[in-house]
Amino acid sequence: MIAREQTPMRQQDPAVRVGNFDEVPLGYSEDEAIAEAERCLQCPEAPCIAGCPVRIDIPRFIARVKERDIAAAVATIREANALPAVCGRVCPQETQCQGVCTLGKRFEPVAIGRLERFCADWEEQHEAVSPSVAPDSGHCVAVIGAGPAGLTAAGELRRRGHAVTVFELLHAAGGVLVYGIPEFRLPKAIVKREVDALRALGVEIKVNQVIGRTHTIRELLDGQFDAAFIGTGAGLPRFLGVPGEHLGGVYSANEFLTRTNLMRAYRFPETDTPIRVGERVVTVGGGNVAMDAARTALRLGARESTIVYRRSEAELPARAEEVEHAKEEGVQFRLLTQPIRFSGENGTIHEMECLRMELGEPDGSGRRRPIPLEGSEFTLRAETAIIAVGNGPHPLILRSTDGLDVDRRGNIVADAETGATNLPGVYAGGDIVTGAATVIEAMGAGKRAAEAIDRLLQA
């Protein structure tokens, strides 16, 4: 008899967790993991594998969990995924592996993400399962950007015997995993563990290296490197372009989250980076980043934290779990609402003027287009506003690499399967190619590009 519902995961009580930055979901015990693993039908079609951007052999790892051979389960995951502790926490499983789960047609799908997380955390508590590394190939590859795409590409290339140097512009490796995603959703110790595992494989990671400024791609290829992978992400924050947006107290989500996560402003003045959070915080946007910002604001002492989103709840792009967690913690939702102006006193925001919207016909993205309701202006008081409406491509590589093809939006043009750009030996993948997407899609692109680079170097 298969349980209809997923084995629940224990989590911090919402009333307690809004006062700390500790992780919210607490993970499965071994018995809980096995109970969940037993729900897997082991169906021969295994649609979950195709639903996974890095093609983890999901039924096989779940079978190993069920047999209590967790080390073998970890090894199965690691064959396909260099960052399982990360993916188990931040992947949008409901639209990927779990979205196509056969069991999910009648009951709740198998909680694949929670099982992945269980395996990765087990590995941390027990033994590191290192993938094998092929003998040195004599080739060197430069990886630009130590985010999900770059780290994955680096791991895959290293396993194939190539010398890999990762160039990261910040002072820590991890990209959005360290500057963007908050501690309570992805503890930084976990990112560090995954990065250390790559270092242990022999991947060299150089921080404080701004490719495009410190060195150019051309210099790298003229020097010791035979190929380069660009995974510089979508780092340039977009603003709304409405009046008053440069007032004090109006942050890009990138700035708000970077101050908090990378610079640990939540410990100011023990740390040196300050952050300003008013009693009332509004976050504009409906994605994971918006949820992260709104939940972070509560933890930094905001009395009210409100998400302002121009479409309806059904269109919220955030993971279902993040929306759920935000609601549990008391984040309020002002849906079908669009900011049109910020105004303030003494250079600092104190209110935001908005319009109500209604949904019209589907637009190019397939979602119903929001249309302003005439005469529906109203005002929200706020001392802090966070703009989380997406990021454009990080500009430095693009400006410094002559001849690299970019599209109309400024993203690098790269082959969808191989990541090859128009420049010989230069590959790209992740958000710098697709525009802002997910961690796991970037990892999938990094992996495919690594395989293509490997074929190039072996040829």
Place this chain on the structure above:
Amino acid sequence: MYRILSKETVGPAIREYIVEAPEVARAARPGQFLVIRLHEDGERIPLTIVDTDDATGGITVVVQEVGKTTLEMGDRFGVGDGILDVVGPLGEASEIERFGTVICVGGGVGIAPLFPIARALREAGNRVIGIIGARSQEHLFYEEPMRNACDELHVMTDDGSAGDRGFVSDKLREILESGLSVDRVWAIGPAIMMKVCAETTRPFGVKTIVSINSVMIDGTGMCGGCRVEVAGAAKFACVDGPEFDAHEVNFDLLMSRQALYCEDEACSLERYKMRNPVGEERDQ
């Protein structure tokens, strides 16, 4: 770690450091800046590059001790010590061409980043007129290097203790009013000084370049904290600047954004001073 090769006090609470960062030194050009972080709990602060030395891999920066980080750097970081993170060169380099006659105006600690620009402009064949100013003679530094970098140099102090009494913008106006044909002006210093210089040159129609020192974190286009309004559009000082056409910059917005963290900065500074009551070199 990036080792400090040299540390000199050049004025009251103004120090010049040479930091070993050969990759940055090799790539740096006038007008660009660094971001540094002293230690694990440190903030990231931008510092404009003053000079580089390919032989030693050294980068010169001049730091005015105005907040916790800069004071701590002065107190605790000496020759041989390491700065945890140095990243650069960041920002677009100055546009150095043969313009003709160029006036380079530097106020306070802004004299330091002006120096390499003046030198490069002169090397490019321009006639370079320098105007540097400070509160008093005691606060004036880099007079000799600037004298060597410029064809002529004017010194201004608020109290007349060195050079002429008055503001750098007074001398700038005097030169423009003399009828001299000036092809370009650079002005680097406090925001209010750059604003006044911009207003001084505007009626003469002389293109004027300023270097914007806004609050920033990463310095590479990611946080947007450094955004400034230039010709009505949002620009990022870190990747679009730091230099902009002074006649298009919204200085009032810049000044209000520079003041955003005043309270926090004061709190951090007080806390540091309480815990470090005997900063030996503090009262120099």
